Amino acid sequence: MNTHTAGHDVEARTFHLITPISDETIKRLHVGDVVYVSGAIFTARDMAHRRILEEKPAWTNEIRSGVVYHCGPIVKNGTVVSAGPTTSARLNTLTPDFLALTGAKLLIGKGGMDENVLRALEEHTAAYGVFPGGSGALAAKSLRRKKVYLEDLGMPEAVWVFEARDFGPVFITMDAHGNSLHQEVEKTVKDNLLRLFSP
Amino acid sequence: MTSDSGNRETGCESDAMEDIEAAVVEGIKRAVTDLPPDVEGALREALRREDSSLARLNLETILKNVEIARDQGIPMCQDTGTLIFYVRVGTGFKHAPLLKKAITGGVKRATEEIPLRPNTVHPFKNRNMGWNLGPGMPIVHFDIVEGDTAEIVIVPKGGGSENPSRLKMLNPTDGMEGVRRLVLETVAGGAPRACPPIIVGVGIGGGADMAVHMAKKAASRPVGQRHPCPETAELEEHLLREINSLGIGPMGLGGHTTALDVHIEYACRHPASFPAAVVFQCWAARRAKITLDNTGKWEVSQ
Numbered sequence: 214m215n216t217h218t219a220g221h222d223v224e225a226r227t228f229h230l231i232t233p234i235s236d237e238t239i240k241r242l243h244v245g246d247v248v249y250v251s252g253a254i255f256t257a258r259d260m261a262h263r264r265i266l267e268e269k270p271a272w273t274n275e276i277r278s279g280v281v282y283h284c285g286p287i288v289k290n291g292t293v294v295s296a297g298p299t300t301s302a303r304l305n306t307l308t309p310d311f312l313a314l315t316g317a318k319l320l321i322g323k324g325g326m327d328e329n330v331l332r333a334l335e336e337h338t339a340a341y342g343v344f345p346g347g348s349g350a351l352a353a354k355s356l357r358r359k360k361v362y363l364e365d366l367g368m369p370e371a372v373w374v375f376e377a378r379d380f381g382p383v384f385i386t387m388d389a390h391g392n393s394l395h396q397e398v399e400k401t402v403k404d405n406l407l408r409l410f411s412p
Numbered sequence: 413m414t415s416d417s418g419n420r421e422t423g424c425e426s427d428a429m430e431d432i433e434a435a436v437v438e439g440i441k442r443a444v445t446d447l448p449p450d451v452e453g454a455l456r457e458a459l460r461r462e463d464s465s466l467a468r469l470n471l472e473t474i475l476k477n478v479e480i481a482r483d484q485g486i487p488m489c490q491d492t493g494t495l496i497f498y499v500r501v502g503t504g505f506k507h508a509p510l511l512k513k514a515i516t517g518g519v520k521r522a523t524e525e526i527p528l529r530p531n532t533v534h535p536f537k538n539r540n541m542g543w544n545l546g547p548g549m550p551i552v553h554f555d556i557v558e559g560d561t562a563e564i565v566i567v568p569k570g571g572g573s574e575n576p577s578r579l580k581m582l583n584p585t586d587g588m589e590g591v592r593r594l595v596l597e598t599v600a601g602g603a604p605r606a607c608p609p610i611i612v613g614v615g616i617g618g619g620a621d622m623a624v625h626m627a628k629k630a631a632s633r634p635v636g637q638r639h640p641c642p643e644t645a646e647l648e649e650h651l652l653r654e655i656n657s658l659g660i661g662p663m664g665l666g667g668h669t670t671a672l673d674v675h676i677e678y679a680c681r682h683p684a685s686f687p688a689a690v691v692f693q694c695w696a697a698r699r700a701k702i703t704l705d706n707t708g709k710w711e712v713s714q
Contacts, residue, residue, distance in 0.1 A: 225465055247469070284490070286490050286529075287492070287528070287529045294487065294490075295481075297489050299491070300571075300575065323663065324605035324663075325604065345473040346489075346663055346695075347474065347488065347491075347695060348476075349477070349490035349491075350481040350489075351477035367530060367540030368530055369529055384466060384663075384665060395604070398604070398661070398664060398665065402659055405659050409657070410593070410596075
């Protein structure tokens with residue numbers, strides 16, 4: 214097949230990270246690496262981002278040097294039932310301020326984030342990774358519920374604090390050095406689209 | 413899963429209601445915990461085709477997830493979607509008046525028992541209504557057909573794959589080339605966020621509402637099933653090849669498999685209009701079919 218892809222064909226490097234994560238660790242991560250995370254993970258999606266930025270609750274200190282997961286899980290009787298990622302791009306505009314306020318070091322979601330987020334990751338020495346979307350059953354196997362904040366937002370939107378044990382694979386697709394696999398793929402796709410549209 | 417409660421001879425309505433509710437719960441459970449064989453087969457085929465380690469590891473993780481969900485009876489994706497029911501009621505199916513209420517009751521029970529994620533947010537109050545119920549929910553489409561059974565196709569539709577949906581009122585002179593461009597542009601711009609490999613549904617003609625409805629329904633057609641009309645089937649195959657040459661790949665991280673299939677449905681159009689709609693279905697293309705008969709027997713299949 215005459216397909217032009219932006220794939221990384223070299224065998225990926227694998228890292229096992231434990232929270233809190235240091236700047237030095239983040240600097241060692243590059244696009245194409247695969248990480249597995251252990252320790253505290255905070256879920257946050259649309260409304261949680263807005264509330265955290267507006268209300269600046271004291272508990273956001275706990276997120277410092279930690280992991281934020283774009284995820285709206287199913288939790289029943291204290292058990293994490295299914296917990297795959299949600300589309301990160303919806304949080305593009307809120308993420309630079311969110312990183313500045315919380316000091317999160319690793320964002321996990323799916324679908325990638327934009328140029329502004331890439332710059333903010335560089336500025337705050339943080340990285341972004343993709344957990345395979347839709348793989349909620351698998352994700353839940355490595356997550357235990359610790360506590361919950363902003364529960365009034367409802368199950369999908371609340372901030373759940375999970376204790377993770379080798380949560381992954383998480384593919385580093387945006388690193389702290391200004392590289393984005395999403396931008397690379399986007400460019401390839403644009404070129405391929407132009408090729409299809411040229412007479 | 414089948415059921416035979418055997419007390420239908422009495423024709424007791426509350427028993428019939430309970431039976432249909434039980435069937436709906438079981439149908440939803442099957443849909444959210446087990447992927448139809450055509451979809452899983454297409455994902456395995458995609459894994460054979462991919463050569464980059466990133467694309468392969470994504471597909472391997474997805475397939476492992478599918479196995480865990482099926483073996484343990486838990487939702488494969490935490491987004492158990494907006495629940496859509498396509499109901500075909502036979503004119504001789506005597507429990508027809510109970511269907512809407514039984515489906516609603518089944519959704520409430522399923523949300524608690526399976527469990528499902530409560531996914532109905534009031535747009536003005538910004539409040540999660542719980543139970544997957546609330547104004548307009550669940551979505552139920554009724555069709556009346558011949559026969560004395562009822563068939564309910566359940567499609568839990570995730571939000572991530574719903575957001576890139578597009579409707580365009582093309583110029584009639586744009587024709588099928590306009591449709592092709594719309595589909596390719598929509599895929600290029602939206603597929604990476606829709607959990608690819610996706611299934612692409614396309615609706616052509618009708619009116620604005622019908623084009624979107626057809627596109628959404630088309631996205632739930634089994635993978636590999638071509639439209640019966642040869643020129644439509646040909647366009648489906650052509651678009652699939654073009655989409656898979658874009659390089660978006662599994663989860664949008666590069667690769668050969670962006671779509672598992674393209675399904676087109678069409679209707680005649682007004683002379684002045686050429687509506688075309690594109691709706692994506694994520695790889696977790698969940699669906700299940702319940703067949704109910706007048707004796708109280710029901711069966712769930714995929």
